[in-house]
Amino acid sequence: MGPVAAILPCGARLHLQHGPIDLVIGAKGDRDTAFRAAHSCFEGLLDRLVDELPILRTPVTGVPDPEGPVARRMYTAARVHSDVFVTPMAAVAGAVADEVLSAMRRATNLQSAYVNNGGDIALLLTGDETFTLAMATPDGRDLGRIILRTKDAIGGIATSGFGGRSLSCGIADSVTVLAADAASADVAATLIANAVNLPDHPAISRCPANQMRDDSDLGLRLVTKNCGSLTGAEINSALSNGAEAAEKMTCRRIIHGAAMFLRGQTRVAGSVSPFTHHDDRSLQIA
Amino acid sequence: MTTPRVKPEKIRCDACPVLCFIAEGRSGACDRYANHGGDLVRLDALTIIEGSDAKLVPFLADKRHPQDWDGNIVQQNRPFVTAVGAGTTYPDYKPAPFIVSQQVEDVDMVTVVTEGIFSYCGVKVKIDTDRHIGHERDVVRVNGEPIGHVMTSEYGSKMLSLGGVEHLTGGTKKEGRVTCDALLRLCNRDAVEMTIGEEEHQTSLVVQAGKAPIINGIEERLMRVGCGSAAIGMFAKQWFAHVDDVVVVDDHITGVLSEHQAGKMLDVPPTGIRVKGRRSTPGRYFQVAEPGTGWGGTNIEDPLVILDDFKPDVAWPGQRLMMISTTGEQYAYFVLDEDLVPQPAEMPDALEVSANRVSENCEPSVCSVLFMGGAGGSLRAGVTENPVRLTKSVKDSLTYVSCGGAQAYVWPGGGITVMVDVLDMPTNSFGYVPTPALVAPIEFTMRISDYGTLGGYTEEIRPVTEIISDQTRKVSQGESQPDPNARSNYRWNKGAKD
Numbered sequence: 046m047g048p049v050a051a052i053l054p055c056g057a058r059l060h061l062q063h064g065p066i067d068l069v070i071g072a073k074g075d076r077d078t079a080f081r082a083a084h085s086c087f088e089g090l091l092d093r094l095v096d097e098l099p100i101l102r103t104p105v106t107g108v109p110d111p112e113g114p115v116a117r118r119m120y121t122a123a124r125v126h127s128d129v130f131v132t133p134m135a136a137v138a139g140a141v142a143d144e145v146l147s148a149m150r151r152a153t154n155l156q157s158a159y160v161n162n163g164g165d166i167a168l169l170l171t172g173d174e175t176f177t178l179a180m181a182t183p184d185g186r187d188l189g190r191i192i193l194r195t196k197d198a199i200g201g202i203a204t205s206g207f208g209g210r211s212l213s214c215g216i217a218d219s220v221t222v223l224a225a226d227a228a229s230a231d232v233a234a235t236l237i238a239n240a241v242n243l244p245d246h247p248a249i250s251r252c253p254a255n256q257m258r259d260d261s262d263l264g265l266r267l268v269t270k271n272c273g274s275l276t277g278a279e280i281n282s283a284l285s286n287g288a289e290a291a292e293k294m295t296c297r298r299i300i301h302g303a304a305m306f307l308r309g310q311t312r313v314a315g316s317v318s319p320f321t322h323h324d325d326r327s328l329q330i331a
Numbered sequence: 332m333t334t335p336r337v338k339p340e341k342i343r344c345d346a347c348p349v350l351c352f353i354a355e356g357r358s359g360a361c362d363r364y365a366n367h368g369g370d371l372v373r374l375d376a377l378t379i380i381e382g383s384d385a386k387l388v389p390f391l392a393d394k395r396h397p398q399d400w401d402g403n404i405v406q407q408n409r410p411f412v413t414a415v416g417a418g419t420t421y422p423d424y425k426p427a428p429f430i431v432s433q434q435v436e437d438v439d440m441v442t443v444v445t446e447g448i449f450s451y452c453g454v455k456v457k458i459d460t461d462r463h464i465g466h467e468r469d470v471v472r473v474n475g476e477p478i479g480h481v482m483t484s485e486y487g488s489k490m491l492s493l494g495g496v497e498h499l500t501g502g503t504k505k506e507g508r509v510t511c512d513a514l515l516r517l518c519n520r521d522a523v524e525m526t527i528g529e530e531e532h533q534t535s536l537v538v539q540a541g542k543a544p545i546i547n548g549i550e551e552r553l554m555r556v557g558c559g560s561a562a563i564g565m566f567a568k569q570w571f572a573h574v575d576d577v578v579v580v581d582d583h584i585t586g587v588l589s590e591h592q593a594g595k596m597l598d599v600p601p602t603g604i605r606v607k608g609r610r611s612t613p614g615r616y617f618q619v620a621e622p623g624t625g626w627g628g629t630n631i632e633d634p635l636v637i638l639d640d641f642k643p644d645v646a647w648p649g650q651r652l653m654m655i656s657t658t659g660e661q662y663a664y665f666v667l668d669e670d671l672v673p674q675p676a677e678m679p680d681a682l683e684v685s686a687n688r689v690s691e692n693c694e695p696s697v698c699s700v701l702f703m704g705g706a707g708g709s710l711r712a713g714v715t716e717n718p719v720r721l722t723k724s725v726k727d728s729l730t731y732v733s734c735g736g737a738q739a740y741v742w743p744g745g746g747i748t749v750m751v752d753v754l755d756m757p758t759n760s761f762g763y764v765p766t767p768a769l770v771a772p773i774e775f776t777m778r779i780s781d782y783g784t785l786g787g788y789t790e791e792i793r794p795v796t797e798i799i800s801d802q803t804r805k806v807s808q809g810e811s812q813p814d815p816n817a818r819s820n821y822r823w824n825k826g827a828k829d
Binding site for chain 1: 341348350354359363503791
C-alpha cells in the first residue's frame with residue numbers, strides 16, 4: 046500500500062498516511078500551497094526512512110551519521126541524550142512531523158500550522174495565534190488543557206507512556222513534553238516515561254523488548270509488561286524519578302517542560318503553564 | 332492446559348516499506364495489520380451495513396484487485412456506516428472519526444460513528460441449562476484469574492456477570508489483562524473456558540455466544556421446559572389416562588404425578604411409590620440424586636435408583652409407571668410384577684407421543700452474550716462539545732443508539748449505558764486497548780437539525796458516499812435488527828413536539 050492523501054471533509058485539514066505514519070495537518074495562510082508542499086514532501090518519505098532503519102535502530106554513540114532528512118532529525122534529537130541508552134527511533138514520529146511542517150514553511154509564509162503524527166505534533170505559531178492541547182489518559186479520562194501562544198516558543202509536543210503504541214521501560218500512564226521541535230519532544234517524552242519507574246519493584250513485571258516486538262530497537266532490554274497495584278507513596282516516588290529526568294532536560298534547555306501522569310497523580314516539570322482545566326472549551330484545533 | 336503449544340510462524344508484512352516481522356497474535360508498527368493465525372489481516376476495516384438483501388461481500392477477499400467489486404451497490408441500497416473499524420480520535424475533543432449524513436425519506440439524518448473505549452464494560456451471559464454450574468456469587472475464573480461471578484438464576488438458565496471495571500482495572504494487572512481478553516473473545520463470538528467455584532466444588536464451563544454450553548466436558552443439548560413439578564403440572568392431563576404414575580426426574584425438583592396437586596385434581600389414586608430425596612410439598616422432591624450429566628441434570632443413568640420399594644399395602648401388581656427427565660431426552664416405562672418390583676415394558680404409543688412432546692417443548696440450550704458498557708463523557712465528547720446534551724437527546728428518543736448497527740438497549744437513569752446482543756453485531760466487532768479496556772463500535776443517529784441543537788460537529792459531516800471505499804467491509808443487515816435510520820425509532824415520528 047502506497048501513501049494515501051485526503052483532504053478531510055471540513056476542507057481545512059489534510060490527512061496523509063503511509064504504513065505507521067498517520068498525519069493530520071492544519072494550516073492558516075496559503076493553505077493550498079502548504080498542503081501541496083506537505084504532500085510532495087510525504088512522497089517517498091517512509092521509503093527513505095526505511096533505507097536507513099539499521100542505523101536508526103542502533104544507539105547514537107558510534108554509528109555513522111544517517112543521511113536522509115528525517116533520519117538526520119531523529120539522530121540530532123537523540124544524540125543530546127548520550128547519558129542514557131537511546132536510539133534515533135525514539136524520535137521517529139516527531140521527526141516526521143517536523144520534516145513535513147518544515148516543507149510547508151519553506152513553501153509559504155504561514156500564520157499557524159500543525160502536523161499531528163498520532164499525537165506527536167509539530168507546531169508553528171505566529172502573532173496572536175494560539176494552539177490548545179487536550180490531554181487524556183489512555184482510557185480517555187480528560188486531564189485538562191494546555192494553551193500555547195507564540196511567545197511560548199513551543200514547536201513540538203509529544204506524548205509517551207506505558208500502554209501506548211511503543212514499548213516503555215517505565216510505568217507512566219503518560220508523559221507529555223513541550224519542546225522547540227517535535228523530534229526533541231518525542232525523544233524526551235520516551236526517556237521521561239522510561240524514568241517514571243520503580244526499579245526492582247515486585248509489582249512490576251518486565252521482559253526483554255524483543256519478546257514483545259520482534260523488530261524492537263530495544264533488543265534484550267527489559268520493558269514493562271505489567272504493573273500491579275502501587276501505593277500512593279510509590280506512585281509519588283515513581284513520578285519523582287521522572288521529574289528528576291525531566292528537570293535535567295529542562296535545565297539543559299532540551300525541553301521546555303513536561304507533564305507526567307501516573308494513576309491519578311500528576312507532576313509538572315519546567316514550564317507547562319498555563320495549565321487550564323476541563324471548563325475550557327475554547328478549542329483551537331479540531 | 333497440558334496441550335503443547337506449537338509456536339506459529341512469524342510473517343513479514345508487506346503493506347508498507349517498514350516490512351514488519353509480525354509474530355502470531357501481534358500487530359505491526361502501524362497497529363493496522365496483524366498476524367492472525369499466519370494470515371496478514373487488516374484490523375480496522377470500516378464496516379457498513381447494507382439496507383437490503385444485498386449479499387455478503389467478503390472483506391478484502393482479494394487484496395490485490397479490490398476494484399473487482401465496486402462500491403456502486405451503495406446507490407441502490409441505503410447503507411448504514413457502523414463504527415466497526417472506524418477507529419477513535421485522540422484527544423477526545425476531536426470530532427469522532429466519521430460523522431456521516433444521508434437523506435432518508437426527506438429527512439437529513441446524521442450518524443456519528445466511533446469506536447468507543449469502554450473502561451466500564453462487561454458481559455452478561457445467559458446459559459440455558461439446569462445443570463449445576465456453581466452457586467450464586469461463586470467466582471468465575473479464567474486462567475486462575477477472577478473475571479466475574481455467578482448471579483441470580485433466571486428461568487431455565489444460569490446467569491454470569493463478567494468483567495466490569497473492578498476486574499479490568501481494579502485488581503492486578505494480570506487480572507485486568509485476562510478479564511479483557513476473555514471479554515474480547517466472548518464478544519467476538521469465540522469460546523472461552525472458565526472455572527466456577529472454589530477447588531472443592533469446581534465446575535468447568537465453556538461459553539460461546541450462540542452455542543450450547545459445555546459443562547464439565549459435556550455439551551448441553553436442551554433447555555428443560557420446566558422443573559419436574561412444573562412438567563407434571565403441564566402434562567398431567569395427557570398422561571393420567573394412560574398410566575398410573577409418572578415421575579419426572581430433575582436435579583432441582585422431581586415431580587410425582589400421584590402425589591402432586593395436579594394429579595389430585597385429576598383424581599389420580601395413590602400408588603404407594605416412594606421417592607428418595609427430600610420431600611418439599613406433596614409430589615415435589617429435592618435432591619433425589621447428585622447433580623450430574625445424567626437424567627434431568629442428575630448423575631443417575633438408571634432412574635429406578637431414586638425409588639425405594641413400593642408400599643405393599645397401596646401398590647398393586649400390574650401398576651404402570653412412566654419415568655421421564657425434564658428435557659424428555661430420557662424416558663422409560665415399567666410395570667410392577669407380582670413382588671411389586673418395576674419391570675421394563677413396552678411403552679404405549681400415546682405415552683410415547685407425550686414423552687416426545689416434552690422434548691419438543693424444550694428449546695435448544697444456548698449461551699447468550701450481551702455486551703454492556705457505558706458511553707463515558709469522553710466518548711460523548713467526540714459527538715458533541717456538550718456531552719450531557721447527547722445523553723438527553725438519547726433519553727428523549729431524538730437520537731438512536733446502535734452498536735455495530737445492532738439495536739442497543741439503553742438503560743434508564745443517567746449516562747448512556749447500553750446493552751446489546753453480540754450475535755446481532757457484525758463478527759469481530761470488538762477490539763481492546765492495553766489499558767485494559769474493550770473497544771466497541773457505537774453509533775448515534777439523529778436528524779441533522781437535532782445534531783446541530785446538541786452542539787454537534789456539523790462542519791465535520793460527510794456524505795455517506797464519501798466514506799465507502801473499496802476497502803469497506805459490507806455486511807447485510809441483521810435479520811432481527813431495525814434500520815437505525817427508520818423513522819419509527821424517533822420521537823419526532825410519533826407526532827410529539829420536537
